[in-house]
Amino acid sequence: MTGAHTGTEYVRAIMARESDRQARESFRALVLHLAPSGGALLDFGAGAGLDARYFAERGFRVRAYDNDPRMCEFLAQQCRDLIESGCIVLEKASYSDFLARAQDDGGRRVDVVMANFAPLNLIADLPPLFERFDMLTVPGATVVASVLNPYYIGDAKYRWWWRNLPRLWHLGRYAVPAVEGEIVRRTPADLAAQCAPAFTLERVFRGLPPRNAREAAGIAWPPCRRGMWTRLSGSRFIFLVFRKAPAGSVERASPRGRRRRPLT
Ligand SMILES: C[S@@+](CC[C@H](N)C(=O)[O-])C[C@H]1O[C@@H](n2cnc3c(N)ncnc32)[C@H](O)[C@@H]1O
Numbered sequence: 456m457t458g459a460h461t462g463t464e465y466v467r468a469i470m471a472r473e474s475d476r477q478a479r480e481s482f483r484a485l486v487l488h489l490a491p492s493g494g495a496l497l498d499f500g501a502g503a504g505l506d507a508r509y510f511a512e513r514g515f516r517v518r519a520y521d522n523d524p525r526m527c528e529f530l531a532q533q534c535r536d537l538i539e540s541g542c543i544v545l546e547k548a549s550y551s552d553f554l555a556r557a558q559d560d561g562g563r564r565v566d567v568v569m570a571n572f573a574p575l576n577l578i579a580d581l582p583p584l585f586e587r588f589d590m591l592t593v594p595g596a597t598v599v600a601s602v603l604n605p606y607y608i609g610d611a612k613y614r615w616w617w618r619n620l621p622r623l624w625h626l627g628r629y630a631v632p633a634v635e636g637e638i639v640r641r642t643p644a645d646l647a648a649q650c651a652p653a654f655t656l657e658r659v660f661r662g663l664p665p666r667n668a669r670e671a672a673g674i675a676w677p678p679c680r681r682g683m684w685t686r687l688s689g690s691r692f693i694f695l696v697f698r699k700a701p702a703g704s705v706e707r708a709s710p711r712g713r714r715r716r717p718l719t
Contacts, residue, residue, distance in 0.1 A: 461523075461525040461526065461529060462502075462503045462525070462526060462528075462529025462530070462532075462533070463529075465502060465503050465526070465529075466503050466505065469502075469503075469505075469572065474663070474690075474691065475572075477663055477664055478572075478601065478662045478663060478690070478691070478692050479505070479506075479571065479572075480664065481660075481662060481663055481664050481665070481694070482506075482569075482571050482599070482601050482662070482692075482694060483506065483509060483510075485599055485660065485694055485696070486506075486510070486567060486569050486599050487513075489567055489597050489599060489696065490510075490515060490566055490567045491566055492514065493514050493515065493516075494515055494516070494565075494566035494567065495515070495516040495517075495518070495563045495564065495565040495566055496510055496515050496516070496517050496518070496565055496566065496567050496568070496569060497517075497518045497519075497520065497565040497567075497568045497569070497588075497591060497592075498510075498517055498518070498519045498520065498569055498570075498571075499520055499568055499569070499570040499574055499588075500520075500521055500522075500570050500571075500572075500573075500574025500575075500577070501519035501520060501521045501526070501530060502521055502523075502526050502530070502572070503526060503529050503530060503533060504519060504529070504530035504533050504534045504543075506569065506571050507519040507530065507534060507537075507543050508533065508534050508537060508543070511534070511537045511542040511543045512537070515542075516542060516544075516563065517537075517542065517543045517544070518543075518544045518546060518562055518563075518565060519534075519543055519544070519545050519546065520545075520546040520548070520553060522548070522549060522550040522553065524547065527545060527547050530545060531545055544562065553587065554583050554584070554587050556587075562591070564591060564592055564593045564596075565591055565592050565593070565596065566592070566593055566596055566597075567596060567597050567598075567599060568588050568591070568592060568596070568597070568598040568599070569598075569599045569600075570598070570599070570600040570601065571601045572601055572692075573601060573602055573603050573638075573692070574600075575600050575602050575646075576602055576603050576638050576639055576640065576641075577635055577636060577637075577638065577639075578639070579630070579637060579639060581646070581649040581650070582649055585598070585649065585650045585651075585653055585654055585697075586653065588653070588654070588699075589653035589654070589699065592699055593699075594699060594700065594701050594702035594703075594704075595698070595699060595700070595701040595702065596698075596699045597657075597696055597697065597698055597699070598650070598654060598695075598696070598697040598699075599694065599695070599696055599697075600646075600694070600695050600697070601662055601692045601693070601694050602640075602641065602646070602692065602693060602694075602695065603638065603640055603691065603692060604662065604687060604688075604690055604691055604692055604693045605623055605628075605640040605641065605642055606684040606687050606688045607688060607689075607690065607691050608688040608689065609691060615631050619631070619640075623640070623642060626645075627641060627642045627644055627645030627648075628640060628641040628642065628645045643656060643659050643676060643683075643693070643695060644677075646695060646697075647676060647677070650697045653699055653700075654697040654698060654699050655697065655698050655700075656676045656695060656696075656697055657675070657676060657696045657697065657698045658672075658673040658674060658675055658676060658695070658696045659673055659674045659676060659678075659683070659687070659693055659694070659695055659696075660673040660674070660693065660694040660695075660696075661686070661687055661689065661690040661693065661694075662690040662691065662692030662693050662694050663689070663690045663692075673694075673696070674686065674687075
């Protein structure tokens with residue numbers, strides 16, 4: 456299958472459902488809210504380049520990375536004008552090369568890493584990825600990720616969902632086989648542990664347009680009240696905002712693990 460076929464089919468599928476279109480719109484609004492005007496973004500798992508194009512057309516500098524060469528080929532076709540003008544830089548590499556690249560790879564450090572439509576669910580081991588995000592970002596940067604919602608009530612019709620509920624409860628994650636490999640569903644608490652020490656989970660949002668100011672503000676992490684999952688259960692995706700410490704913070708080893716403290 457050529458990149459054009461793969462990309463065209465992907466775009467058709469991802470644009471078919473109204474709820475997916477709404478999820479994309481909400482995700483973009485969140486990134487626009489967090490990114491400084493004209494800032495630099497990394498689109499991790501950029502796929503067909505829908506978001507890379509959207510943000511580049513709005514004045515952002517976008518580094519787009521995907522480990523699937525067919526998707527990269529399609530993105531290169533769809534975004535040729537913006538790549539030629541330097542607004543989008545397409546990074547082609549295997550995932551292991553992406554992780555292993557030297558810290559100073561010559562690219563501008565980014566203000567926001569975005570990962571829309573669940574690339575993080577396709578990655579079994581997240582800490583090395585967050586270490587890489589740490590190298591690629593400025594102090595105070597954010598990672599905004601849309602992930603499959605492990606509490607999504609619409610999945611309760613599937614046996615695998617019920618079968619894995621005890622694992623979700625006890626371990627905070629489980630993996631199910633899929634065409635793309637394994638899909639790992641994780642609780643926000645598990646993701647909060649995986650992103651440390653460089654990042655801290657700050658907020659969790661329903662992956663749909665907010666219906667009121669409370670939803671627009673998201674849930675501050677860690678949540679102060681029980682029942683967070685009931686507030687999230689109506690959407691297939693949840694959005695998480697991870698924050699890197701601002702300049703002037705350092706990490707110091709402590710007997711209970713590494714903690715971030717301000718410089719004194
Ligand atoms: C569902 S698509 C989302 C694409 C795009 N972000 C969007 O919003 O339409 C998930 C993408 O993650 C990419 N992906 C999966 N594993 C990856 C990895 N280890 N590194 C980079 N990209 C990966 C896939 O190739 C695919 O293009």
